[in-house]
Amino acid sequence: MKLKKVVEAIEELYPLWLKEDWDFPGLILGDGEKECRKIFFALDPAEKTAMEAKEWGADLMVTHHPLFFRAVHRLPCTDPHGKAASILLGSDCALWVGHTNVDSAPRGTNDALCSRLGLLNTEPMERKGEVNGLPAGMGRVGELEREMSLEEFAALCREKLPKTVQGAKMAGEAEMKVKRVAVVSGAGDSFLDKAIDLGADIFLTSDLRHHPALDAMEKAKALGRPMGLVDVSHFSSEFPWFDFALQDIKNKLGCQVECRLSSLCTDPWSEIFI
Numbered sequence: 134m135k136l137k138k139v140v141e142a143i144e145e146l147y148p149l150w151l152k153e154d155w156d157f158p159g160l161i162l163g164d165g166e167k168e169c170r171k172i173f174f175a176l177d178p179a180e181k182t183a184m185e186a187k188e189w190g191a192d193l194m195v196t197h198h199p200l201f202f203r204a205v206h207r208l209p210c211t212d213p214h215g216k217a218a219s220i221l222l223g224s225d226c227a228l229w230v231g232h233t234n235v236d237s238a239p240r241g242t243n244d245a246l247c248s249r250l251g252l253l254n255t256e257p258m259e260r261k262g263e264v265n266g267l268p269a270g271m272g273r274v275g276e277l278e279r280e281m282s283l284e285e286f287a288a289l290c291r292e293k294l295p296k297t298v299q300g301a302k303m304a305g306e307a308e309m310k311v312k313r314v315a316v317v318s319g320a321g322d323s324f325l326d327k328a329i330d331l332g333a334d335i336f337l338t339s340d341l342r343h344h345p346a347l348d349a350m351e352k353a354k355a356l357g358r359p360m361g362l363v364d365v366s367h368f369s370s371e372f373p374w375f376d377f378a379l380q381d382i383k384n385k386l387g388c389q390v391e392c393r394l395s396s397l398c399t400d401p402w403s404e405i406f407i
Contacts, residue, residue: 134389136227137165139172139193142385143229147241151234151261151269158234161200162218163227169193174379175395176372178228182395183217187224189393194221195378197242197371199230235374239267240381242318245373246337247273249293252314258327272317272324274331280312283361286335290363294373297366297400304346305361311335318370325349333360339367368400 140160152158173191175182178200186194200214208215221228235241237257247255257270277286284307291301311334317324321338322345328336329352336349341364353360379392 134169134386135165136160136163136167136169136193139169139386139390140165140229143195143231143382145265146381146385147231147235147238148264149234151237151264153233156233157199157201158230158232161228161230162221163193163229167192167225167227169227169390171391171393172382173226173393173395174375175397175399176368176375177399178217178221178230179399180213180216180220181397182399183220183226185395185397186226187220191224191226191393193227193229195229195231195382197231197235197374199232200228233271235378236318237261237269237271239264239269240377242371242374243271243273243316245375245377246294246316246318246370247275248376249373250289250314250316250337251278252276252316253278258315258317258324258331272315272321272327274313274315274328274333277312277314280310283307283309283311283335283363286311286314286361287363290337290365294365294369295398297369297398298402298405299364299366299369299400302341302364303361304341304350304364305335305359309334309359309361311361316370318374319367322346322349326352329353329356329360332358334358335361335363337363337365337370339365339370366400366402368398 173186252275255275258272260270287303315328315333320340
């Protein structure tokens with residue numbers, strides 16, 4: 134199958150119109166006229182995952198994180214992004230990135246995060262329309278199957294999400310009861326106020342900063358309905374997307390392609406000292 138047909142099929146699942154204005158997902162490297170039989174999946178297009186793709190003989194690498202977050206004017210192999218690009222180009226492996234469009238899409242990063250935690254009756258925190266008859270938009274809000282304590286929920290996150298040294302950080306009273314949960318995969322502290330407005334008992338995301346987290350908890354408390362926070366690693370909140378992605382893309386393309394997921398953890402943190 135031609136690469137351009139593979140990309141068309143992938144973008145039917147994760148349309149580019151769902152992206153945020155500052156984002157540039159899609160086909161980053163590669164020739165659409167080339168044949169594509171092997172698709173390799175990884176969260177990050179890093180040197181070590183690019184080498185995995187090369188050694189497997191991948192024709193296309195699909196990642197969630199972009200190769201470039203900002204415009205570049207040089208791409209030497211001494212630069213980590215340049216090194217990854219040179220490995221992929223040298224092995225004739227294309228690169229397709231699904232970033233904020235995958236965050237918003239049905240069965241994207243946020244739906245996969247909800248699925249891992251068993252959340253029910255989920256809907257986008259900010260709706261952007263529909264894809265294939267299903268609601269799309271950033272974040273999700275839903276309900277736990279049963280009410281539990283904040284501490285139990287934090288333990289559930291630690292158990293169900295990919296293991297990293299961070300585990301799950303919790304803010305709030307350990308025994309407070311939670312059932313309505315808002316989630317944003319990746320760095321989501323810009324959605325703290327939205328989580329409060331939606332009446333969430335708890336907000337799960339990554340990369341929470343001191344002042345936004347503290348301010349949100351104080352705001353919720355002042356409204357008479359305290360909200361707990363759970364902060365997991367960026368890697369842990371987004372990697373569950375592959376629970377869906379490999380299956381959905383394989384189903385879309387049938388037996389014409391072979392899919393494989395990276396075996397590497399690209400979470401950058403290796404140790405915590407307390």
